[in-house]
Amino acid sequence: MTFAIETNNLRKEFDENIAVRGLTLQVQQGEVFGFLGPNGAGKTTSIKMLLGLTAPTSGRATLLGAPLGDRAARARMGFLPEHFRFHDWLTAHEFLQLHGQLYRMSAARLRQRTEELLELVGLTPFRDKQLRTFSKGMLQRIGLAQALLNDPALVFLDEPTSGLDPVGRRLVRDIIADLKKRGMTIFLNSHLLSEVEITCDRVAFIKQGVVIRVSELQTLVNGATRVTVRANGLTPNVLQGLGQWGKEIRADGNQVTLTVVNESALPAINRFLVAQNVEVYALTPQHLSLEDLFIQIVGTDGGL
Amino acid sequence: MATFIVARLTLLEAVRRRILLAAFLLGVAFLILYSCGFYLMRQEAMPINPRSEISSAILRNGLDNFLTLAGLYAVNFLAIAMGALVSADTLAGEIGSGTIQALVTKPVRRAEIVLGKWLGFAGLLALYLVLMVGGVMAVAYVLDGYVVPAVVNGIALIYLETLLIMTITLMCSSMLPTLATGGVIFGLYGIAFIGGWVEQFGAILQNQAAVNIGIISSLIIPSEALWRRAAYEMTPPLAQVIGISFSGPMFTASVPSDAQVVYAIGYLVVALAIGVRAFAQRDL
Numbered sequence: 001m002t003f004a005i006e007t008n009n010l011r012k013e014f015d016e017n018i019a020v021r022g023l024t025l026q027v028q029q030g031e032v033f034g035f036l037g038p039n040g041a042g043k044t045t046s047i048k049m050l051l052g053l054t055a056p057t058s059g060r061a062t063l064l065g066a067p068l069g070d071r072a073a074r075a076r077m078g079f080l081p082e083h084f085r086f087h088d089w090l091t092a093h094e095f096l097q098l099h100g101q102l103y104r105m106s107a108a109r110l111r112q113r114t115e116e117l118l119e120l121v122g123l124t125p126f127r128d129k130q131l132r133t134f135s136k137g138m139l140q141r142i143g144l145a146q147a148l149l150n151d152p153a154l155v156f157l158d159e160p161t162s163g164l165d166p167v168g169r170r171l172v173r174d175i176i177a178d179l180k181k182r183g184m185t186i187f188l189n190s191h192l193l194s195e196v197e198i199t200c201d202r203v204a205f206i207k208q209g210v211v212i213r214v215s216e217l218q219t220l221v222n223g224a225t226r227v228t229v230r231a232n233g234l235t236p237n238v239l240q241g242l243g244q245w246g247k248e249i250r251a252d253g254n255q256v257t258l259t260v261v262n263e264s265a266l267p268a269i270n271r272f273l274v275a276q277n278v279e280v281y282a283l284t285p286q287h288l289s290l291e292d293l294f295i296q297i298v299g300t301d302g303g304l
Numbered sequence: 305m306a307t308f309i310v311a312r313l314t315l316l317e318a319v320r321r322r323i324l325l326a327a328f329l330l331g332v333a334f335l336i337l338y339s340c341g342f343y344l345m346r347q348e349a350m351p352i353n354p355r356s357e358i359s360s361a362i363l364r365n366g367l368d369n370f371l372t373l374a375g376l377y378a379v380n381f382l383a384i385a386m387g388a389l390v391s392a393d394t395l396a397g398e399i400g401s402g403t404i405q406a407l408v409t410k411p412v413r414r415a416e417i418v419l420g421k422w423l424g425f426a427g428l429l430a431l432y433l434v435l436m437v438g439g440v441m442a443v444a445y446v447l448d449g450y451v452v453p454a455v456v457n458g459i460a461l462i463y464l465e466t467l468l469i470m471t472i473t474l475m476c477s478s479m480l481p482t483l484a485t486g487g488v489i490f491g492l493y494g495i496a497f498i499g500g501w502v503e504q505f506g507a508i509l510q511n512q513a514a515v516n517i518g519i520i521s522s523l524i525i526p527s528e529a530l531w532r533r534a535a536y537e538m539t540p541p542l543a544q545v546i547g548i549s550f551s552g553p554m555f556t557a558s559v560p561s562d563a564q565v566v567y568a569i570g571y572l573v574v575a576l577a578i579g580v581r582a583f584a585q586r587d588l
Binding site: 130 | 317401
């Protein structure tokens with residue numbers, strides 16, 4: 001099977017610094033793929049390389065089976081840029097018409113899609129208003145409509161919910177869920193981890209220009225559990241023994257916290273503690289949020 | 305074709321951002337002022353008792369030509385400024401703001417975007433020249449029934465000059481920020497302007513070194529040479545022979561050759577090609 005996106009060691013150097021060291025990842029067709037990392041990790045440069053905005057210094061990539069920059073493949077892609085600015089002297093309707101024409105859509109189909117999308121993003125009443133009168137949220141919506149005009153097979157959404165109020169965010173989330181149902185591949189770059197947690201199938205963590213981890217979101221979120229043990233008799237030996245189930249052990253008097261890869265480790269931990277003559281008062285599992293995981297995976301030193 | 309879509313967008317932008325309206329209103333103001341000047345100058349300058357019918361006709365023809373070319377000189381400058389101002393920000397500005405990102409990620413060639421913008425501006429400048437050159441000529445015609453010789457050649461050369469400046473601006477705009485583009489263009493214009501002066505003085509004083517400096521400057525930027533050639537074309541044959549074709553602050557003493565016109569066309573094509581290439585290879 002061909003991947004929607006497949007990159008092999010994509011690298012981008014600017015004069016002095018290396019923005020992306022070597023990006024290697026595969027995005028399957030029909031999945032919602034989250035692209036996460038701290039500021040300055042090379043996310044935007046990576047997306048720009050994939051979209052042909054910036055030429056990679058080295059490395060290879062294919063999108064929808066075609067090499068980077070292939071125009072036939074681009075006709076099947078959509079893109080909502082981050083910090084996008086559009087020709088704000090166009091009306092919402094003209095704006096979609098323009099972008100549809102650039103997609104070389106037929107007039108009839110373009111007319112139909114324009115109306116559908118204005119309706120989808122809730123801007124039909126504003127179709128004849130110039131974009132410069134739009135609020136940030138409305139611009140984000142029209143930008144999203146623009147990215148979906150050609151009913152793409154692959155769509156890149158760069159911070160699609162930035163500037164949106166909770167209602168708008170919900171709308172975008174629903175749209176993404178609907179697109180996924182229709183088999184569209186979505187490449188989502190977002191800082192709003194709660195959004196990612198709800199929408200993505202898989203996520204990649206990128207740091208200093210390399211992918212440090214790719215994982216199914218469900219396994220990641222379900223798997224990682226933080227366990228807090230309240231007990232008497234937590235000797236250094238016991239703490240060391242706990243190390244076999246998890247990392248990041250933090251002991252504080254008669255309380256110890258550790259992160260285990262899987263919830264199924266809990267009974268074994270309990271048996272171990274009892275066997276060590278530890279008096280257990282409480283063994284409390286607590287699921288980690290994606291935000292906790294993010295910080296655990298990329299560390300706190302990444303964001304600059 | 306994407307080129308035409310972008311060209312239409314460029315024209316629409318000029319309309320929506322009221323560039324066209326401003327140019328039109330100021331153009332009309334210019335023409336009103338010009339017609340007043342034309343009328344008054346003619347009244348003052350014509351002798352009350354000319355010595356003969358023939359000398360009167362020659363004088364009158366010379367004066368009308370002088371006034372028309374003076375008007376066209378101003379229009380020429382305005383059109384150049386217009387071409388530079390509208391195109392300086394177009395690529396640099398859209399790259400800076402990120403507007404360009406949603407365009408170049410569509411299934412279009414980057415070259416089509418540059419060519420589309422060029423075509424749009426070329427249309428805009430054509431409209432502007434029709435209004436302004438047409439207006440100046442209409443004033444001369446209405447007030448004194450005067451038509452300059454070689455109108456078509458003259459206008460074509462003026463149009464070529466404005467296209468040249470616009471193209472160089474677009475080229476710079478594909479690789480430099482807006483302000484740097486503006487700086488380069490006005491610097492080049494200054495070279496052309498002063499180079500033209502030096503060449504004229506050189507021709508009058510028969511100083512070959514000065515003429516050469518002028519020729520070199522018009523190789524660096526051939527815009528001023530196009531205007532002087534246009535002015536020469538539109539000068540009556542008799543005045544051409546005497547060598548008193550008016551071209552701005554002084555009379556044309558050294559007439560740019562056909563080769564210089566061909567050179568300017570080549571210059572334009574190369575500048576456009578460099579602009580297209582620079583934009584195609586640029587990280588956005």
